[in-house]
Amino acid sequence: MTNSFMPEGFLPVSGGVVASDVGGITTDIINLADAEMCYVVIHKYVAVGHATTHTLTRGANVTTCATAWSTTELTPIWSANPTTATTAWTRESDAAGVYSQLVGLTGDLFIIFKVDPAMLGNDYHTIKLEVAASGQANLTSIEFWVKPRYGMRVANRPVTEFLA
Secondary structure, eight states, X not given: OXXXXXXXXXEEEEOSSOEEOTTOEEOOOEXXXXXXXXXXXXXXXXXXXXXXXEEEEEESSGGGOOEEOOTTOOBOEEEEOTTSSOOSOEXXXXXXXXXXXXXXXXXXXXXXXXXXXXXXXXXXXXXXXEEOOOSSOOEEEEEEEEEESSOOOGGGSOXXXXXX
16 A cells, blocks of 8 residues: 555655744755655644645755745645545645645644755755744644655665755
């Protein structure tokens, strides 16, 4: 049995500790210079529904990782709210690195961005995710699932390899 969202050969990289998005969240910066593909996986427990944006930014290095996606660089996005009657994954419209959470949505929420490092352009190889302040105590966990560009057994790679 395979799971299309956790393919073999991908390394989980923490975007930071589980946190409340009451004041907003900014993840660690992830270096994709030697990556073939990356999935940004967000798991939230939404106590109070609030319109909250989740925005990917990119940069040439750690200090400049604040450039917005261009409107021609659309990112595939999936979401799921399994605490509702409809538990299926929804393929959202491709967007320029932004997902907006709906007002009134509560319970578990999963959001997945698919990031192809080749799409970032030659000048960019780092990314981070920013979750806007919700004003609510919604718990948020963020992981980056990174597929290394050069083949090697995943178990032999350091967990911190892609942290910038």
